[in-house]
Amino acid sequence: MTTTRLFVTLSFATAVVVTLARTGPGNVATPDSRVFQVTGIVTAPLVDGRVTVAHDDIPGYMPAMTMPFTVRPDVRPTLTAGDRVRFVLRVTEEASRAESFTVIGRAAIAGNAMAPGGTRPASRLKKGDLVPPFALTTAQDRPFTADDLMGHVTAVTFIFTRCPVPEFCPLVVKRFQQIQREIETNASLAGVRLLSVTLDPAFDTPQVLSAYASAKEADPARWQFVTGSAEEIARFAAAFAIHVERNGLLIDHTLATAVIGRDGRVVEIWRGNGWKATEVVETMQGITATNAPTN
Numbered sequence: 001m002t003t004t005r006l007f008v009t010l011s012f013a014t015a016v017v018v019t020l021a022r023t024g025p026g027n028v029a030t031p032d033s034r035v036f037q038v039t040g041i042v043t044a045p046l047v048d049g050r051v052t053v054a055h056d057d058i059p060g061y062m063p064a065m066t067m068p069f070t071v072r073p074d075v076r077p078t079l080t081a082g083d084r085v086r087f088v089l090r091v092t093e094e095a096s097r098a099e100s101f102t103v104i105g106r107a108a109i110a111g112n113a114m115a116p117g118g119t120r121p122a123s124r125l126k127k128g129d130l131v132p133p134f135a136l137t138t139a140q141d142r143p144f145t146a147d148d149l150m151g152h153v154t155a156v157t158f159i160f161t162r163c164p165v166p167e168f169c170p171l172v173v174k175r176f177q178q179i180q181r182e183i184e185t186n187a188s189l190a191g192v193r194l195l196s197v198t199l200d201p202a203f204d205t206p207q208v209l210s211a212y213a214s215a216k217e218a219d220p221a222r223w224q225f226v227t228g229s230a231e232e233i234a235r236f237a238a239a240f241a242i243h244v245e246r247n248g249l250l251i252d253h254t255l256a257t258a259v260i261g262r263d264g265r266v267v268e269i270w271r272g273n274g275w276k277a278t279e280v281v282e283t284m285q286g287i288t289a290t291n292a293p294t295n
Contacts, residue, residue, distance in 0.1 A: 033092045036061050038069075041107045042083040046071060051079055051098065058089070062164050066245070067252050069098040070167060077101035095166050124241035125258070129266050134236045136197070136228040139209035144226050149264050153287050154193045155179060155280050157257040158242050160200035161212045168255065171273055172196075173216055178277035180223055192284050194223040199237060199244050199253050201227045240269070259283045 040055030043066060054066040069089065079085065084105040090097050125131065136144045157176065163169030176194050183189045198204035209225040218225065237244060240256040258269040259280060268283045
């Protein structure tokens with residue numbers, strides 16, 4: 001082996017060792033995942049597999065904000081509010097998982113530090129309640145009000161187009177895509193509608209929603225995306241107990257998905273992202289099987 005070839009080989013080997021040392025075992029990106037180093041302050045400890053962290057900027061992924069991170073199932077870090085932590089965030093198309101936690105210090109946290117779900121409206125819609133009046137705007141820049149729900153079975157959910165977390169808005173949208181495919185092939189679901197309400201009306205204009213809906217192959221005859229004034233969106237989201245907190249360009253929010261009957265009343269409502277597309281389909285089928293559609 002020549003001196004030059006030996007030098008190149010040793011340099012490459014050194015680079016590999018340095019990379020592994022920096023990322024740590026098991027923290028190397030793979031073709032189907034991205035890996036980010038995250039630092040921040042714990043604002044709520046591990047509950048139901050999630051820990052809430054007020055994190056610093058994550059270059060290439062999201063700006064500084066407060067949000068819950070889903071912890072890898074086999075990782076159970078002992079964390080308390082105020083711990084300053086460093087951890088690895090692995091993001092795939094389907095999910096994100098936090099792992100390799102290290103406590104690097106302590107910090108004071110504000111008394112009103114927000115953990116998602118920590119605040120709820122005094123009253124929220126429940127099964128049997130009538131959806132309150134609202135005035136929104138579709139991706140086609142047309143009015144959409146509570147009257148448009150009447151006579152149709154409608155599944156409603158809340159998203160925003162810039163959401164980067166796989167198990168939040170992108171997951172909800174994927175499930176609505178599944179439901180749309182079922183509607184297209186199931187004659188018993190004729191007339192059923194889907195409604196996605198943005199939580200980011202300042203950015204998600206009708207034009208933005210139109211492009212987003214097209215990219216998601218949403219059929220406007222079955223699946224509408226709507227926006228509106230900040231006040232109207234906030235009021236409508238609050239009725240479904242959606243908590244929203246703006247963090248720079250992004251939004252920290254809770255999740256809710258509901259099925260609204262032809263009479264404008266809530267038939268079923270799911271909090272969080274634990275629901276399945278099949279549950280929504282079965283609920284809608286139960287309604288269509290017992291009530292004739294309104295023409």
